[in-house]
Amino acid sequence: MAQVDWYIEGAEFSNCNCDYACPCQFESRRPTHGYCRGFAAVRIDKGHFGDVALDGLGAALLYAFPGPIYEGNGECQAVIDERADGKQRDALATVLYGGETSEGATHWWVYRMMSSTVHPPLFKHIDFDVNIERRKARIVIPDVLESTARPIRSPATGAEHRVRINLPNGIKFDLAEIGSGTTKTMASIALNLEDTYCHFTVLRQSGKGVVHSR
Numbered sequence: 001m002a003q004v005d006w007y008i009e010g011a012e013f014s015n016c017n018c019d020y021a022c023p024c025q026f027e028s029r030r031p032t033h034g035y036c037r038g039f040a041a042v043r044i045d046k047g048h049f050g051d052v053a054l055d056g057l058g059a060a061l062l063y064a065f066p067g068p069i070y071e072g073n074g075e076c077q078a079v080i081d082e083r084a085d086g087k088q089r090d091a092l093a094t095v096l097y098g099g100e101t102s103e104g105a106t107h108w109w110v111y112r113m114m115s116s117t118v119h120p121p122l123f124k125h126i127d128f129d130v131n132i133e134r135r136k137a138r139i140v141i142p143d144v145l146e147s148t149a150r151p152i153r154s155p156a157t158g159a160e161h162r163v164r165i166n167l168p169n170g171i172k173f174d175l176a177e178i179g180s181g182t183t184k185t186m187a188s189i190a191l192n193l194e195d196t197y198c199h200f201t202v203l204r205q206s207g208k209g210v211v212h213s214r
Contacts, residue, residue, distance in 0.1 A: 003100050003101075003102070003207050004049060004050045004094075004100040004207070005048075005050060005206075005207070006047070006048060006049040006050065006091070006095060006100060006206060006207055007046070007047055007048055007204075007205070007206045007211070008042065008044055008046075008047040008054065008095065008203060008204075008205045008206075009044070009045055009046045009047060009202070009203065009204045009205075009211075010042050010043045010044045010045040010046065010047070010202070010203055011042065011043050011045070011128075011130045011132060011200070011201075011202060011203070012040060012041065012042040012043075012130075012173070012200070012201050012202070012203040013040070013041050013042075013128075013130045013137045013139060013147070013149065013181075013198065013199070013200055014038065014039065014040035014041075014198060014199050015038055015039060015147055015149065015181030015182075015183045015193055015196065015197070015198040016031075016036060016037065016038030016039075016193070016196065016197055016198075017031070017032070017033060017035070017036065017037045017038060017191075017193055017196055017197075018031050018032040018033070018036070018196060018197040019032045019196065019197060020152055020163070020178060020180070020196075020197050021197070022197040022199075024036070024068075024069065025165050025167065025170075029068065030067075030068055031067075031068060032197075034067060035064075035065060035066050035067055036063070036064070036065040036067075036068065036069050036074075037063070037064040037065070037189070037190075037191055037193075038062075038063060038064075038183075038191065038193070039060055039061060039062045039063065039145065039147070039183065039185075039189075039191065040060065040061055040107070041058065041059070041060035041061075041079075041126065041128060041139050041147075042058065042059055042060070042203050043058050043128045043130065044056065044057050044058065044059070049088075049091030049092075049094070049095065049100075050091075052087045052088055052091045053088075054088060054091065054092065057080075057081040057083065057084050057088060057092065058081040058126035058128050059078065059079065059080050059081060059092050059096060059126070060078070060079040060126065060139075060141065060145070061076055061077070061078050061079070061096050061108060061111060062076065062077045062079070062145070062185065062187060062188075062189040062191070063075070063076040063077075063111045063115070063189065064076075064189050064190075064191075065114065065115075069110060069111070069114050070114065071114075072114040072115070072116065073114075073116050074111070074114050074115040074116065074117070075115050075116070075117035075118070075119065075188075075189060076097075076111045076112060076115045076117075076118055076119070076189070077118075077119035077120075077121070077122065077187065077188055077189055078092070078093055078096040078097060078121040078122070079121065079122045079123075079124055079126065079141055079144055079145075080092045080093060080096075080121050080122070080123050080124075081123075081124075081125075081126050082123045082124055082125050082126075084123070089121070089123065092121075093121045095108060096108050096112075096121070097112045097118065097121075098110075098111070098112035098113055100207050101207045102207060102208055102209065104171065105171060105207065105208055105209035106171055106172070106205055106207075106209060106210075107171055107172045108205075110171070119188045119189070122144060122187070124141050124142060124143070124144055125141070125142055126139070126140075126141050127139065127140040127141070130200060131200075132177055132200040132201065132202065133177075134151070135149065135150065135151040135152075135160075135162075135177050135178075135179040135200055136149060136150060136151070136179075137149035137179075137181070137198070137200065143186055143187075144185060144186060144187045145183065145184070145185045145186070145187065145191070146183070146184050146185075147181060147182065147183040147184075148181070148182050148183075149179045149180060149181040149182070149198045149200070150179060150180050151179055151180070152178065152179060152180050153180075162177070163177075163178040164176065164177055164178065165178060165199065168212075170210065171209060171210060172201075172203070172205075172210065173199075173201040173202075173203060173210065174201075174204075174210065174212055174213055175201065176199040176200060176201035177199065177200040177201070178197070178198070178199050178200075179198045179199070179200060180195045180196070180198065181193060181195075181196055181197065181198030182194050182195060182196075
């Protein structure tokens with residue numbers, strides 16, 4: 001059966017437990033602390049799943065792994081904008097849980113396939129305020145998650161320190177701004193992060209992988 005054509009474009013924010021130079025972005029063998037916990041949220045500015053429009057909706061995925069992601073045995077849970085109708089909810093759950101996606105093509109596929117526990121999706125209000133250029137964010141999902149982010153600051157001078165990561169062949173983004181994130185969850189997947197790695201990017205994903213900007 002042919003794969004459903006889908007596309008998601010919009011601002012994305014992600015925060016994990018690693019130090020600012022997240023080893024996963026460099027294909028290192030181990031995360032900073034040996035395990036991986038975090039989340040990623042996206043505001044969909046333009047998107048579709050077949051003939052189902054996804055414009056204007058939000059979504060997030062929480063994840064946790066006892067070691068590097070590639071060793072598996074993790075858990076994940078999708079959070080989908082409560083404003084989505086039935087078809088939109090099904091579409092976003094499919095994408096966030098790696099469905100209708102070529103093998104290894106997206107980070108969502110990887111998180112799902114490396115998870116031995118997949119929690120059912122939650123349908124919640126998602127307050128998403130992200131400024132990529134200024135490296136600032138505030139994301140609130142009631143009863144699930146609260147997250148804020150700021151620019152990295154020099155420990156010597158206190159001045160803002162700007163860092164970017166460019167991944168021409170990555171499965172998530174071309175270019176991302178790096179910042180300092182703080183996140184606490186009240187959900188099945190516990191996060192208690194303070195001033196750890198986060199990134200801000202414009203996500204352009206399809207079932208075949210990153211749609212590279214020109």
